[in-house]
Amino acid sequence: MLITFRSALLASVACLVGVAASADSLRLITQSDPSRAQYPAEIAALDALQGDGFAVTRNEYQALGVNLADGLRLISSGAFDMATIQVGSVAKDDPFLEGIDLIGVSTDMGDLKGAVDAYRDVFNARLEEKFGVTAAAIWPFGPQVFLCNSDMTSLADLKGLKVRSFTASMSTLLENLGATPVTLSFPEVYPALQRGVASCGVTSPTSSNSGKWPEVTTHLYPLSVSGSVQAHVVNLAWLNGLSAEDRAGFDKAMAAMEAELWNVATSTNDTAQACSTGGDCPEDGIYTSYDMTLVPVSDDDKAQVAEIAVSKILPEWAATCESSYPGCTSIWNETVGAARGLTIE
Template structure:
């Protein structure tokens, strides 16, 4: 009788043991587009290629950059929820139409510096994580920035308001509202479409980070850059909860620590790349990581800085809150509780 009870208990224990605890399993990872540049190439890609070895977890990682798959960046949350990939390097602005709460991390004017961006992610990141777990069966494993997003144009400008009447590439509805407020014509385009669109005159200007623009060759098809940061281009790593639940508690802790180390590294590297690319794009030294070009750097005026700073309360927050509250009734109240005091609400 005792032997039967022990056997039954052992069978139950085996049935509830996470699969990843004892078996090598393929981990399908969808990364950033390779064209976005050095963060993907020097940090993200090596991290996943060496993940099994660096953590000791029984993983076989299959890493694919987004631009090799035919999947659009706006589809990433749906792709992750479906289980097609176990981990996705989420482009937050691009997927925010599926979950507007995400955009609360990076409203135009909210994160003028890396320090401000880090404070924002710590304060509002848990709210976004809870929402993604609820709606998309996705847990956040880390949040990181590409860095301040600045303006590139293929015609002379002297200040931000000179974009009046010009077609400007944007990547989310919040940025579109701010560009529209100064008379620009916002044109939503994926990153991979921008170089050709600038070359053909489909758009006159476009916004992205200096290093991403450098890697994608935007200075080849533009003449002026206004280094005024609109957003920080916050991104994050999401894991499908079904995949996550196959890890035991110890393995989950190991993986979380690995992603924490990675994202800390990216925050520092992103700032180094930003400063280097700012110099490289306008032909200055030292130029260590990026290609050297000869764009004209447009001086940032006090009026430009004030316009973007004031956009949080005047444009970007109210525009976003109205949209977000329609799908998530607690969206704007959660944001105000986490960040409202910092911006003067």
């Protein structure tokens, strides 16, 4: 019944946006909106494509009422030519994809960049083989940290609380900390925190500030557990239908956008965190000043996340991945594992 409903949903979305399209048209569905720090980089890329002659049609998941978790299916079906995806969310369709950013493996942006570069080729090979799509740009939202609406001094305070999760490995971490993971997409988190459906949420300081989470939370614990890797994914048939000239222009625009989105993830974090916790906040209209309590991060908590990643998250992910993609553990060991100095036995 669920598959039938989702198939009907994708069909209705395809009818809404129009299925037929020429190779030099680009139908995008994105989670970015003007309140997001990532919005200017995406708009600049689209402007560049339009300058090269692409006819760009831009839609937002929120406006169409489409779940972010269905992003891969929208592109694979041809309903859109390109979509932004949160990799951990769509990994329910293929656990191998989450291997690019498992919780506790790459907890700062430098380490994450090395992991993404190591996994990019095998990640795209899997996307192409299974879904008929490829990632034109891969980038992070930024360090994923904790925001809670109750007193918090360490990870131990999460025990017994309901905490927002959006990936399988994040749920594993939370369970091992004694918390109850609640799977919520980003737009669902604010009302969940406001109504007490969740006591804490995990996202980047940048996303939480632009999403107004500090209005419904009181404590920010800046212990990073991942980078929330995203991708702009394109339909492979559409991409291969481009002329050599159009393909070159498209690749150039995507490379420039990816570089800028990495820059946003690494350069805006401290500013957003300061704005949320009563520090200096530029009056540029991007961030809002709040007065959350900034909780100091302990070395013991960092070590606990690393230990859970090695003893619980990696073996659990490997078992799940091997069941649908035999040999994926070896692939991970040779790519992300080698980059991060980790091996799944």
